[in-house]
Amino acid sequence: MDFPWLRGQQSADPFHDEFFGRPVASVARDLLGARLVSTIHGERVVGVIVETEAYMGAADPASHAATRSGRTNRNRAMFGPPGRAYVYRIYGMHWCLNVVTGEDGDPQAVLLRALDPLDGEDVMSERRGGRSPVASGPGRLCVALGVTDELYGHDFALPPLQILPGWPLPDGLVERSGRIGVSAAADWPLRFFVRNCRGVSRPGGSSPRTIVPGR
DNA sequence: GGTCGGATCATCT
C-alpha cells in the first residue's frame, strides 16, 4: 500500500495547505463555523463545525503523539502534511476524526467534536438509528458522516470528505475550555466551541437549544 | 433532567 500523503506532497488545494499549516490552536478556533461536506457512499451530508479540540503535538501529554509514545503506526498520519485526516478507534467501538495541522512532520491535530446539521439530516438521522441528526460528540459525528478508517490520511481538499473554511466566527460567539475526557493536561484551554449552540457538549449543563448563528 | 455502568478492541507496554 502506498501513502502519498506521507511523502510531504501538497494537498490538492494550496489554500488548504495555508489554512491547515498554521498552529493547531488557531486552526481549531477558525474551524468553528466551517462547513464539513461528506459524500461518502454517495450520500450527501453537510454540517457546520461547532466544537473542536486542539492536540498540540509531542509536548502535549494528552496527544496521541506525546513524546512518551512518539511515532507509531496508529498516529503516523499526524506526522504527515497538514489538511489530512487522522482517524482512530476509541473504546473499541467509536471512530474519531481529526485534521492534521501545522508543519509537515509536526504531529498536531484538531479533533472534530460536533456538527450542526445543514443538509442531509435524513441521512444523518438514519445512520444514527433514527436518532437526532445532530452530531454531538466525536463518535456520533463519524457515524453521521459515514467516516471510518477508510478515510485514514484523506486529503480534506477532496471528495468524499471536504472542509470548506469560511470567515472565522467573531470572538463573541467563541468559547474555550479544557478538553473533554482527557486526564493529562486537563486544564489546557484547547477546546473551542460556539456559544449556546446545538450539538455542543455540555458537561454538567442543560440541554442544547439554539442553532449555530452566522451561517 | 442527571448520574451510572457496561459495551468492546486496536494499540502500545
Add this chain to the structure above:
DNA sequence: GATGATCCGACCG
C-alpha cells in the same frame, strides 16, 4: 495485560 480524545440505555428524582 491495561488503557482509552465515547455512547447509550437504564434507572433515579
